[in-house]
Amino acid sequence: MRKTSTKTLRRGSLILLSLLILSGCDLALFNPKGEIATYEMWLLIASAVVMLIVIIPCIIMAIVFPWWYRKSNQKAKYQPDWRESKTLEKWMWGIPIVITAVLAFIVIQSTIDLNPKKPIKSDKKELVVEVVSMDWQWLFIYPEEGIATINELYLPVDRPLKFRLTSQTVMNAFFVPQLGTQLDVMSGMENVLHLIVNEPGEFQGASYGFSGAGYSDMKFPVIAVPEDQFDAWVTKLQSNDQNPLTWAKYQEMVAALPINAPIQYFHPIDKGIYLRVISQFLDLKEVEEHMKHEMESHHYSY
Numbered sequence: 001m002r003k004t005s006t007k008t009l010r011r012g013s014l015i016l017l018s019l020l021i022l023s024g025c026d027l028a029l030f031n032p033k034g035e036i037a038t039y040e041m042w043l044l045i046a047s048a049v050v051m052l053i054v055i056i057p058c059i060i061m062a063i064v065f066p067w068w069y070r071k072s073n074q075k076a077k078y079q080p081d082w083r084e085s086k087t088l089e090k091w092m093w094g095i096p097i098v099i100t101a102v103l104a105f106i107v108i109q110s111t112i113d114l115n116p117k118k119p120i121k122s123d124k125k126e127l128v129v130e131v132v133s134m135d136w137q138w139l140f141i142y143p144e145e146g147i148a149t150i151n152e153l154y155l156p157v158d159r160p161l162k163f164r165l166t167s168q169t170v171m172n173a174f175f176v177p178q179l180g181t182q183l184d185v186m187s188g189m190e191n192v193l194h195l196i197v198n199e200p201g202e203f204q205g206a207s208y209g210f211s212g213a214g215y216s217d218m219k220f221p222v223i224a225v226p227e228d229q230f231d232a233w234v235t236k237l238q239s240n241d242q243n244p245l246t247w248a249k250y251q252e253m254v255a256a257l258p259i260n261a262p263i264q265y266f267h268p269i270d271k272g273i274y275l276r277v278i279s280q281f282l283d284l285k286e287v288e289e290h291m292k293h294e295m296e297s298h299h300y301s302y
Contacts, residue, residue, distance in 0.1 A: 028177035033199045033224070036114065037180030043110050050102055053095070116181050116193045120160040124227075126194075127156060130274035131165045133172040133185045133207065134254060136214030137261050141245075141274055147237045148245050148273075150257075150264040151220045156230035157200050163193040166278050168254055173209035176222050182208055188281025197224040214259035237267050245269040247276055 032038040069076045119126065130141040141148045153176075155161060165174055165185040174193070175182035183193045207218035225233070245266035250273055 028203075032178055032180065033197060033201060033203060034179040035120065035196050035198055036194075037178055038198075039110070039114060040180050043106065043114075046106060047103065050099055050106070053099060114181065116183055116191070118194060119162070120194050120196050122158075122160045122196070124159045126160040126162045128162045128164065129153070129155075131163050131174060131185065132274065132277050133165075133167045133169075133174070133211075133218075134257065135169050135212065136207075136218045136259055137253075137257050138174075138205075138207075138218065138220050139250075139253075141269065142234070143269075143271075143274065145234045145238065146268050147234060148266040148269050150253075150261060150266075152263045153205060153220055153222045154230065154233055155197050155222065155224045156227040157197050157224050159196070159227060159230075161195045161197070163195065164274065165191040165193060166274070168277055170211045171209060172207045172211050172218070174205070175208045176203055176205035178203045179222070184209065188278060190278060200224050200226060217260040237265050240265070240267055243267065245273065247273060250277075 029037075029044070030041055032041050067073075128143055130143055132139040132141070138151055138153075139148060140150075140153050163174070163183075165183060166189060167185045167187045169187060171184055171186045173182050173184050176195075179195045179197060181193060181195065183191050185191060201224055203222040203224070205220050205222050207215060209215075211218070243264070243266050245268075247270050
């Protein structure tokens with residue numbers, strides 16, 4: 001009896017210690033700072049609760065049934081000729097059908113609502129940020145502002161964001177957990193992601209797809225500030241013309257940037273660098289037509 005009590009006490013202490021350790025973790029997914037991330041958090045919680053309706057009774061039955069029908073329990077009735085119960089079958093089939101229907105509704109509705117290409121409704125003009133994953137850095141281009149950064153993402157609060165994503169090399173995954181929605185980036189292709197930040201602060205973004213030796217260092221700070229502070233930051237970078245980003249310089253960076261490169265700022269930038277990154281892997285005639293259209297649009301009107 002003492003041995004059993006000791007084992008139980010040890011196991012309980014181990015579980016308690018684990019919970020205390022985990023309590024110090026920053027569970028970014030459950031600390032959302034944006035509209036999309038908040039939706040995804042409640043989606044995760046709702047799905048877990050619905051599925052627990054099945055899991056919890058199964059766990060209870062897995063414990064109660066063997067205990068009740070143990071050999072020493074004389075109260076348990078032995079019924080070798082028992083065949084069926086209509087009432088039991090209604091519950092056994094009815095509950096899973098209802099749960100499946102609820103989960104199907106949640107999945108369909110959330111798929112529509114969380115479509116990454118769906119713009120966020122707002123009275124404010126969206127900020128376009130072009131993102132290029134490199135070995136093993138992140139390049140962020142603000143085409144309308146004519147500036148760019150390496151390994152730092154500066155964003156305004158309460159302004160819709162449009163990320164245009166591509167890769168210089170292998171496939172990566174762009175993700176800022178507190179803002180929501182992980183999306184793959186691939187060479188020669190563009191993915192579009194719409195997000196919004198609702199609270200100022202500093203968050204962490206990273207690559208969540210293994211891409212080689214420097215993958216673990218593909219982290220970057222995300223700094224969200226009120227719009228007036230963001231405008232001041234843009235004006236500050238635009239006032240410095242000492243570090244331009246040309247296509248030639250971009251190619252040098254691709255070849256020479258070290259793992260975990262320091263944060264860098266660029267202004268001015270060559271028009272259409274993002275499209276030229278994509279064009280390296282596409283049919284040139286198609287790219288020329290696309291670039292002509294983009295150059296004429298407001299995205300490159302700085």
